[in-house]
Amino acid sequence: MSAGAKRVEQLDRVVIRFAGDSGDGMQLTGDRFTSETAQLGNDISTLPNFPAEIRAPAGTLPGVSSFQVHFADYDILTPGDSPNVLVAMNPAALKANLADLPSGADIIVNTDEFTKRNLAKVGYAASPLEDGSLSDYAVHPVALTSMTVGALAELGVAKKDGERAKNMFALGLLSWMYSRPFESTLRFLETKFAKRPDLVAANKAAFQAGWNFGETTESFTVRYEVKPARMKPGTYRNITGNQALALGLVAASVRSKLPLFLGAYPITPASDILHELSKHKKFGITTVQAEDEIAAIGAAVGASYGGALGVTTTSGPGVALKGETISLAIALELPLVIVDVQRAGPSTGMPTKTEQADLNMALFGRHGEAPLAVIAPKSPSDCFHAAIEAARIALKYRTPVILLSDNYVANGSEPWLLPSADELPDISVEFTTEPNGEDGRFLPYLRDPETMARPWAIPGTAGLEHRIGGLEKADKTGDISYDPANHEHMVRTRAARIEAIPVPDVEVEDADENARVLVLGWGSTYGPIGAACRALRQRGLPIAQAHLRHLAPLPANLGEVLAAYDKVVIPEMNLGQLAHVIRAKYLVDAVPFNQVSGLPFTAATLENMLEDVVKNG
Amino acid sequence: MASPTIPLTPVNLTAKDFKSDQEVRWCPGCGDYSILAAMQRFMPELGIPRENIVFVSGIGCSSRFPYYMNTYGMHSIHGRAPAIATGLSVSRPDLSVWVVTGDGDALSIGGNHLIHALRRNVNLKILLFNNRIYGLTKGQYSPTSELGKITKSTPAGSADSPFNPISLALGAEATFVARTIDSDAKHLQSVMRAAAQHEGSAFVEIYQNCNIFNDGAFELIKDSTTREDHLIRLEQGEPITFGADKQFSVTHPAGSFGLKVEEGGQALVHDATVDDPAYAFALSRLSGSDLGTTPIGVFRNVQRPSYDELITKQLVDAKATAEGTPEQMLDGLLNKADTWTIL
Numbered sequence: 001m002s003a004g005a006k007r008v009e010q011l012d013r014v015v016i017r018f019a020g021d022s023g024d025g026m027q028l029t030g031d032r033f034t035s036e037t038a039q040l041g042n043d044i045s046t047l048p049n050f051p052a053e054i055r056a057p058a059g060t061l062p063g064v065s066s067f068q069v070h071f072a073d074y075d076i077l078t079p080g081d082s083p084n085v086l087v088a089m090n091p092a093a094l095k096a097n098l099a100d101l102p103s104g105a106d107i108i109v110n111t112d113e114f115t116k117r118n119l120a121k122v123g124y125a126a127s128p129l130e131d132g133s134l135s136d137y138a139v140h141p142v143a144l145t146s147m148t149v150g151a152l153a154e155l156g157v158a159k160k161d162g163e164r165a166k167n168m169f170a171l172g173l174l175s176w177m178y179s180r181p182f183e184s185t186l187r188f189l190e191t192k193f194a195k196r197p198d199l200v201a202a203n204k205a206a207f208q209a210g211w212n213f214g215e216t217t218e219s220f221t222v223r224y225e226v227k228p229a230r231m232k233p234g235t236y237r238n239i240t241g242n243q244a245l246a247l248g249l250v251a252a253s254v255r256s257k258l259p260l261f262l263g264a265y266p267i268t269p270a271s272d273i274l275h276e277l278s279k280h281k282k283f284g285i286t287t288v289q290a291e292d293e294i295a296a297i298g299a300a301v302g303a304s305y306g307g308a309l310g311v312t313t314t315s316g317p318g319v320a321l322k323g324e325t326i327s328l329a330i331a332l333e334l335p336l337v338i339v340d341v342q343r344a345g346p347s348t349g350m351p352t353k354t355e356q357a358d359l360n361m362a363l364f365g366r367h368g369e370a371p372l373a374v375i376a377p378k379s380p381s382d383c384f385h386a387a388i389e390a391a392r393i394a395l396k397y398r399t400p401v402i403l404l405s406d407n408y409v410a411n412g413s414e415p416w417l418l419p420s421a422d423e424l425p426d427i428s429v430e431f432t433t434e435p436n437g438e439d440g441r442f443l444p445y446l447r448d449p450e451t452m453a454r455p456w457a458i459p460g461t462a463g464l465e466h467r468i469g470g471l472e473k474a475d476k477t478g479d480i481s482y483d484p485a486n487h488e489h490m491v492r493t494r495a496a497r498i499e500a501i502p503v504p505d506v507e508v509e510d511a512d513e514n515a516r517v518l519v520l521g522w523g524s525t526y527g528p529i530g531a532a533c534r535a536l537r538q539r540g541l542p543i544a545q546a547h548l549r550h551l552a553p554l555p556a557n558l559g560e561v562l563a564a565y566d567k568v569v570i571p572e573m574n575l576g577q578l579a580h581v582i583r584a585k586y587l588v589d590a591v592p593f594n595q596v597s598g599l600p601f602t603a604a605t606l607e608n609m610l611e612d613v614v615k616n617g
Numbered sequence: 618m619a620s621p622t623i624p625l626t627p628v629n630l631t632a633k634d635f636k637s638d639q640e641v642r643w644c645p646g647c648g649d650y651s652i653l654a655a656m657q658r659f660m661p662e663l664g665i666p667r668e669n670i671v672f673v674s675g676i677g678c679s680s681r682f683p684y685y686m687n688t689y690g691m692h693s694i695h696g697r698a699p700a701i702a703t704g705l706s707v708s709r710p711d712l713s714v715w716v717v718t719g720d721g722d723a724l725s726i727g728g729n730h731l732i733h734a735l736r737r738n739v740n741l742k743i744l745l746f747n748n749r750i751y752g753l754t755k756g757q758y759s760p761t762s763e764l765g766k767i768t769k770s771t772p773a774g775s776a777d778s779p780f781n782p783i784s785l786a787l788g789a790e791a792t793f794v795a796r797t798i799d800s801d802a803k804h805l806q807s808v809m810r811a812a813a814q815h816e817g818s819a820f821v822e823i824y825q826n827c828n829i830f831n832d833g834a835f836e837l838i839k840d841s842t843t844r845e846d847h848l849i850r851l852e853q854g855e856p857i858t859f860g861a862d863k864q865f866s867v868t869h870p871a872g873s874f875g876l877k878v879e880e881g882g883q884a885l886v887h888d889a890t891v892d893d894p895a896y897a898f899a900l901s902r903l904s905g906s907d908l909g910t911t912p913i914g915v916f917r918n919v920q921r922p923s924y925d926e927l928i929t930k931q932l933v934d935a936k937a938t939a940e941g942t943p944e945q946m947l948d949g950l951l952n953k954a955d956t957w958t959i960l
Contacts, residue, residue, distance in 0.1 A: 035955045184955050228959075237954040247951060254943040261708050281935035283946065286708055286928060291733035295700035298693075298730070302673070302704030305691060306712070310704070328694050418951050421944035459689040459705075459712050462668045467637065467684050469692025470676075479639065480684065 006215070008223050013072035014178065015080030018170070019097050020089030020110075021058055022051060022065040025167035030067025032171055032188060036180035038238045038415055041228030042071040045527065046238075046413040047079035047600070052268065052352045059113075059121045064096040073227040077527040077534075079412060081602035087170055089113060089144070092122045103136035108173070110166070112145035140219050144169055151209035157202045165206035172210025179225045182207065232417055239416045241380035241409035242269070245339065246276035248387025250283055252337075253309055255388065256395055256427045259284040261303035263296035264313045268351040269407045270341040273313045293321040297338065301325060304334045305468075307431060307458035309391060313339040316358045317348070319402075320365070326400050327370045328470050330494065333445075333454045335394035337387070342406040344598040353598030354407035356523055357574035362402040363552055363581065369491045371498040373397070374552040376404040378526035381416035383409060386549065392427040397501050398453040404551070406573075408600045409524040432457040432464065437476075442466055444478040452497035503550040505557040510544035511537055517614050518565035520590070522548040522578055525571055525601060532606035541614045551578070554585070562588045569593055569613055571606055620740060620816055622710035622929075626666040632657045634667060637687040643678060648799035648825035649746065653685055655802045659809050660686075663713065670713045673702040675727055677719040678753050679746035679825070696727025699734040702741050707925050713813075716743040721751050724760040724780050735789040737924040738817040742809075745782055745822045746799075750831035763906035768830075783901035783916055786820040787894045793819035794897060795915040799826060800839055804850075804913065811915050817923040837908045849903065851914030856884035865910075867903065875899045878910045889918040 016033070020026045027048055034046050047068045056063030070080035085106040088094040090113035101107070114127050128134055129141055148169040149162035157165075168189075175182050186204055193199040214220050239247075253260035264274040264287065278287040286303070290296035297312040304310030312322065319326075319340045329336045342358045344350035362374045373393050377386035383405055390401040432455035437443040442464045445454050457464040466478060474481035475489055508518070509530075521529045526547050533545045546561055548554070562568055562582065568590040570579040576592035583590055593609055595601055635657040643649045660670070670688040674680035676695035683690030689712075693701050698716045706714040716734075723731045723745050734741060750768070751757040757770040761782065765774040786794045793815040797808040805823065812819035824835045838848040845861045857867035866884035868877050876885065876899045889897070897917035904911035939946060 039955065039957050041957060041959060188955075231959050233959050235952065235956050235958045237952070237956045239954075250950065251947055254947045257943075259708065261704060263704060280950065281932050282939040283943065283950075284932060284936060286932065288704065288707065288928075290700065290703075291729055294697060295703070295730050295733065298697045298700030299704030299707070301693075302691075302701035302706075303708040304704075305701075306705045306709040308708045324694055325697065332691075418956070421947040421951070459671045459709065460668055462666065465667055465687055465689055467639075467686075467690035467692065469683070469690075470694055471692060 006221060006223050008179070008225055011224050011226050012074065013070065013076065014085065014224065014226055015068065015070045015083045016085040016087070016174065017066055017068040017083035017097060017100075018087045019064055019066035019093035020167070021092065022053070022055055022063050023058065024065070024089045026065050026067050026089070029167045029171050030069055032185045033174060033180065034069050034238055034413065035184050035188070036175060036182060037069065037071045038236065039181050039184055041231070042073060042226050043075045043229040043231060044069060044071045044238060044413070044415055045076055045079040046070070047408070048411050050352055052350070059090055059092055059118045061092050061096050061122055064092050066093070066097060071226055073229050075229060075231065077531040078600075078603055081604045087174065089166070089170070091118050091124055091128075094128065095122045095124070101137065104138065106138045106140065107134065108140045108142055108170070110144035111141045112143050142173070142213070142219065147209060147213065148206050152202050152205055155201055155205055157198070161199070161202060165203050168203045168206035169210035169213075172207040173214045175207075176211040176214035177220060177223060179223055182211070231415070234417045236415045236417055238413050239381055240411055240413045241377065241383040241405055242272040242341065242411065243276060244381050244416065245377070245383035245387050245403070245405060245410070246273045248384035249273075249277060249311055249337070249391070250280055250285065251384070251421065251424055252388045252391030252427060253283060253285060254421065255424050256309055256391060256429070258307065258309040258395075259286065260311060261300060261308040262287045262311045262313065263290050263299035263303070264288070265290050265293045265296045265318060267293075267315045267318050269343055269410050270313045270315050270318075270339065272410070273339065273341070293318040294325060297322040297325040300336060301329050301332070301334060304329070304336050305332070305458070307456070309337070309395065310335065311337040311339065313341070315341050315343050315351070316345050316361065319358060319361055323366050326372070327366045327368060329400040330366070330370045330372055331470050331473075332468050333398045335398055335456075336400040337390045337394050337403060338400055339403045339405065341410045342404060344596070350598045352407065354524070354600055355573050355596060355598065356404075356406055356525070357577065357596070358404060359522075359551065359574065359577040362404055369495060371495050372399055372552065373401040373498060373501060373550075374404060375401060375550055376523035376548070377409055378523060378547055378549065380409050380412050380414045384416070388424060388427065392425060393501060395427055395429045396453065397451055397497065398456060399498060404523055406524045429456065431461070433461055435463060443476045444468060445473055446476045452493070452500060499553050501553055503553055503555055506546050506548060506555040506561055508544050508546045508561055509533070510542070512542050515542040515544035516566040517569060517610070518544045518546060518562065518567070519569045519571065519610060520546050520548065520562070520578070520582070521571055522551055525573065528601040528603045528606055529571060531603035532610055535603065535607045536610055536614065541611060543610055543614055548578070559586050562586050562590075567591065567613060567617060569610065571595075571601060571609070573600070620710070620713070623665055623669055623713050624711060625664045630661040630667065632661065635660045635687050637685050639684045641685050642681065644829050646828040647678070648748065648827070649679060649682070651799050651802060652746065652805065652823060652825065653682065655805045656686070656809065659806045662810065663813055665713050669711060670715070671705060672715045672717055673698045673705065674717040675722040676753070677722045678827075679717055679719040680722060682717040696722050696725070697730060698722070699727065699730040699741065699743065703734055703737070703739045706740050707928050710740075710925055710929055714741050716741050718743065718745050720745065720747045720749060720759045720761040720782070724782060724785070732785070732789040735786055735791040735818050735820060738792055738921060740817055740923045740925040742812050742819045743821065745820070746825040747782060747822050748825045748827035748831055749834050750827050752827045752830050756830040779906055781901055781904075782822045784898060787898045787901060787917060790894055791820045791917065792817045792919050792921055793915070794917045795820070796822045796824070796913045798824045798835065798839065798913060808915065811918065815918060816926075817921065835908065838911050847908060847910060849910055849912040851887050851889070851900070851912050851916065853887060853889055853915065855887055857887050858884045867900070875902055878903065889915045892919055
């Protein structure tokens with residue numbers, strides 16, 4: 001594969017969306033393109049978008065699956081608002097994505113799929129390739145399927161297998177167009193189809209045919225290059241939030257020197273964490289796929305009681321079911337990490353779409369006064385560090401911690417500067433092995449004066465046999481107590497000890513230090529909020545950004561930060577749950593800005609909204 | 618005795634060593650007292666250090682049990698004890714984990730966890746105190762109450778058909794299933810002994826009298842004037858006969874799926890180790906709500922690998938492939954992807 005002789009144009013950033021039927025392999029194509037792009041050193045952000053149905057009827061709008069990748073020669077924060085290039089493998093993919101394209105965008109269509117029948121399936125009376133309706137765009141008609149089948153025929157590949165390799169033809173073409181290195185894809189194919197040398201050959205040939213087609217056809221006159229971004233030196237990999245979160249839990253186990261125990265029940269979009277952790281048994285990790293969400297957290301509590309790092313992973317509906325057991329863990333004062341990969345609700349809602357609407361549930365959704373710590377990662381790679389932080393707090397302060405991820409960070413990806421294991425925080429804690437009371441008595445609820453944590457004395461420790469439970473416990477002894485004054489003391493102590501967990505101050509990004517408007521976010525909105533703020537500053541409009549990682553307890557300096565601005569705007573993918581907390585706690589007239597479409601904010605949406613606030617107050 | 622992964626104590630313990638400093642607070646006359654006393658007397662026999670024994674319970678009168686045992690213990694939430702105990706047992710093979718539960722806790726709110734613990738064959742000893750009533754909530758019918766039972770919540774009689782806990786456990790393919798009675802300390806201890814020796818889930822139903830809300834529920838098989846004609850004692854390797862003069866036999870009529878009680882007849886010889894659960898199931902069907910002919914003893918006692926054993930083996934096998942320090946392994950894992958380096 002040579003570089004060819006076509007004109008080469010430099011770009012600083014590109015957004016490509018691969019779209020096709022859910023059986024067309026678009027997620028894989030996107031993944032491979034991303035990996036090639038990462039090798040080149042561009043900064044990247046990706047966003048898959050797929051239906052909840054495993055295989056919706058072929059060729060229909062509900063069956064469209066897409067993968068968007070944004071890459072640039074500078075650091076970027078989002079997967080991009082609108083694609084510069086759409087690869088549409090069928091009419092449904094074109095129709096489902098056209099509205100997101102700016103005029104002038106490139107559209108590469110697989111003309112073989114634009115049959116009368118397929119057009120009719122999505123309600124096209126005439127082919128949009130012929131009726132002039134795409135005149136605002138640069139359309140590149142490519143007979144992807146038939147050219148793939150043709151290229152593979154000489155290898156003796158059956159037509160059906162040839163058709164299945166058309167995504168590799170598309171990948172080859174796009175890899176040529178954007179001058180991507182392809183060695184990793186060839187290696188990947190060799191591993192993926194290791195047991196089927198015929199498929200390795202077929203997919204490689206399809207990839208090469210796509211590449212060669214780009215080089216020779218007159219339909220593509222320009223090749224593009226995007227130079228590597230200036231990124232911090234080090235070794236990187238591309239990673240999704242769910243992968244990072246799972247690896248963060250492995251790291252937490254290593255750095256706490258405790259065996260990790262995961263109790264989980266499969267649920268979209270959290271199941272990938274269960275899949276990933278179940279692969280790492282050599283780290284001493286036990287994963288139990290429980291009979292239901294309640295058993296999953298119950299088993300994790302049991303393991304924590306026994307001295308493991310107990311974790312349960314789920315999404316909103318699962319957290320609702322786990323509520324009673326979370327309250328038990330609060331009463332028992334045992335370490336526990338509850339991961340909620342939020343999705344659009346209520347009820348089943350839209351399982352593959354994103355939302356931040358479980359914040360209220362995380363903060364308040366339990367019976368009784370049941371405080372715990374809540375943490376939210378801001379990006380896919382941040383899930384790694386947030387998981388370690390959640391485990392650290394759980395272990396040190398003997399409390400359940402809810403880690404609020406969401407579908408956007410869970411399935412999105414970005415380059416991750418790999419940390420060295422030795423440099424990760426040491427989060428180990430000591431089990432109690434000696435009596436702590438007079439006359440050799442053991443007092444399971446006698447607290448450490450610094451952390452207010454009670455001793456963690458695990459079964460198997462001679463002389464410290466004791467009983468704990470959900471009934472109110474007498475201070476220090478842990479005996480059952482109905483004493484009014486004791487209950488008052490214990491309720492207030494449980495609240496105070498969570499409130500006293502030291503968390504880092506919230507930092508404010510205000511490049512020119514003259515902003516009057518502060519935009520406050522939490523969790524996965526960091527990317528689009530950051531991109532919007534950058535755009536405004538570039539246009540000379542001052543704006544300050546603060547982003548919360550710790551939602552309970554809140555950073556000690558937050559009140560002061562909020563008070564320093566004339567206006568505080570809080571964008572959230574819910575109906576104002578953080579805004580509600582901020583208004584109640586700090587008496588600040590914060591302005592909520594809300595979107596509950598199941599999609600992440602675009603930077604442009606936030607830029608427009610914030611521009612209005614900055615200019616008009 | 619017990620599991621090879623659980624250590625043994627060099628000291629001889631006594632019943633007193635298993636009494637906690639907590640005041641026992643069941644109603645005077647409750648059957649739970651005799652079960653607790655029998656358990657405290659039996660425990661030293663196990664030879665397991667107290668610190669390696671854990672009692673986990675849910676909610677209900679019986680679930681106060683852990684507070685009174687001087688071992689480790691957790692009084693958890695309604696119905697969830699088998700799930701919590703599963704996490705504990707799987708992650709700590711060195712512990713002897715006992716679940717104490719009741720008919721409401723195990724069969725109503727916690728029914729799902731019970732059947733899944735049993736089908737997995739988690740190494741738990743599950744003691745179900747069945748008094749056929751909700752005691753702690755003051756007298757509503759339970760999932761083992763008789764059809765037509767008049768209680769506070771069923772003034773016109775319950776319309777629910779009851780569970781037969783033994784049949785249910787066998788349906789979940791429990792490997793050890795037994796029944797005993799609170800007032801028969803000797804029998805109770807013999808059943809606990811067999812349960813403790815079993816590797817995997819051991820399910821023991823204990824008929825327990827609630828003298829406040831359902832007094833005399835099991836009188837037919839307790840009263841010395843009636844029990845001989847109604848109580849069937851299952852003994853391994855012995856013909857299944859009962860009655861004052863052993864005049865009744867449990868037989869297997871030709872061509873029938875089930876078993877039958879006959880006067881005279883060819884008595885079956887009891888064998889709890891029969892692999893097919895159909896035999897034990899047929900035994901469990903001899904008694905209904907009326908306790909007419911009620912077997913006690915070990916219905917089923919078969920071996921298959923415990924969940925704990927299988928999970929532990931996977932961990933051990935995987936760990937055998939580990940190389941380097943945990944930190945080095947972690948670095949290896951983080952780098953196991955397409956990586957690139959920026960200089």
